[in-house]
Amino acid sequence: MRAVGVTEFGGPDALTVVDVPDEPLGPGQVRLRVRAAAVSPTDTHLREGAYAGRDPVKTPPWVPGMDAAGEVVEVGEGVDRVAAGDAVMAIVVPTGAHGGYREDLVLPAGSVARVPAGADAVAACTLPMNALTARLALDQMALPPGSVVAVTGAAGAFGGYVVQLAKADGHTVVADASEADExxxxxxxxxxxxRRGDDVAGRIRAEFPDGVDGLADGSVQDALVLPAVRDGGKxxxxxxxxxxxxxxVEVLPTMVRRYAENGAALDRLxxxxxxxxxxxxxxRTFAPEEAPEAHRVLAAGGVRGRLVITF
Structure with a gap:
């Protein structure tokens, strides 16, 4: 089976098309024929070797990718969420050659859900990882309906989903944007x-003088955004x-791996x-051989929407 991965960590050109064996299917698992895999910043970190120390697999290739969509090929014993032939999307926790950028992928059934009605694999693969991260962020903050939620990096994939899901939860949302993204x-x-920028906390306080109840920091500004939040906020x-x-304030690191088998959350999304x-x-979409260019485009910044590798 084809995959896109690295045999040596490095820059975008380290990515290459590699051959990987099929993964075995066990009870409670689903085999997916991947048609599309979304590209995200965490993929670039994996490509560079940032996660090598925590990956139990120490031999190449290493395959990035935390989002995939395609068709179910077969299901293991005890699986009733999906059936062979279903069009599905999935969140992937990469280890070694097990990542979203591959044609054949075996996943826990809880990591897989049917694609939204009317969506193809390319569109569906853009949902799971970032939307689940947004859902987890809001769930961890656990704010009552009617709270004020701030979002930085609101034009990005994670931030955009926080805006939408927070509104669906009944919150008031204040978000940052460049003039072009407003x-x-x-x-x-x-x-x-x-307006986005290093002074975004002051701009938020100008709108909400008492501070917001919660903030999702999609732009990774860390300490710079804390003053936007009221005492006791999250x-x-x-x-x-x-x-x-x-x-x-209560700071809540949001690690999507905690929700990687939350099938109910995927279904809700x-x-x-x-x-x-x-x-x-x-x-934009890319062929597997064009994966280095996809990573270069992502690194250049300004991408609105997701870049997708198609198989």
């Missing part, structure tokens, strides 16, 4: 839009940041796409 962020559902972070040590509460955004 309409996009408003269209996602933000009630208030402030901040969801996405790169392990744990706060400034003062305890004035599918329903929210079908209802229009969440949207699928594709920026």
């Amino acid at each position: 309409q996009l962020v408003r269209d996602l559902g933000a009630d208030v839009v402030v 901040v969801a972070t996405v790169r392990g940041y744990r706060g400034d040590g003062t305890g004035r 599918r329903e929210q796409v079908e209802s229009g509460a969440a949207t699928l955004r594709v920026a």
Whole structure:
């Protein structure tokens, strides 16, 4: 089976098409014929070797990718969520050659859900990882309906889903955006839009002088955003940041691996796409051989929507 991976960690050109064996199918698992895999920043970190120390597999190739979509080929004993032939999307926790950028992939049944009605594999693969991360961020903050939630990096994949899911949860949303992205962020559902930048906390406080109840830091500004949040408020972070040590606000590192087998959350996200509460955004597609270019485009910044490798 073809996959896109690295045999030596490095820059985008380290990515190459490699041959990998089929993975064995066990009880409670699903075999997926992958048609599309979304590209995300965490894939670039894996490519560079940032996760090599925690990966139990120490031999190449290493295959990135945390999102995939395609068709179910077969299911293991005890699986009734999906059946052979179903069009599905999935979240992947990469280890060694087990990653989303491969044609044949075996996953726990809880990591797989049917694609939203009317969506193809390319669009569907853009949903699982970032939307589940957004869902986890909101679930960890556990704010009552009617709370004020701030979102940085709101035009990005994670931030955009936080905006949409927070609105669906009944919150007031204040989000940041560049001038070019302001309409996009408003269209996602933000009630208030402030200009992005290092001073975003001050801009948020200008709109909400008492501070917001919660903040999802999609732009990874860490300590810079804490002043936007009221005393006792909550901040969801996405790169392990744990706060400034003062305890004035509760900082909640958001690790999507915790939700990687949360089939109920995946099903809910599918329903929210079908209802229009969440949207699928594709920026561009690439053949497997073009994966290095996909990583270069991502690194250049400014991508709105997801880059997708198609098989």
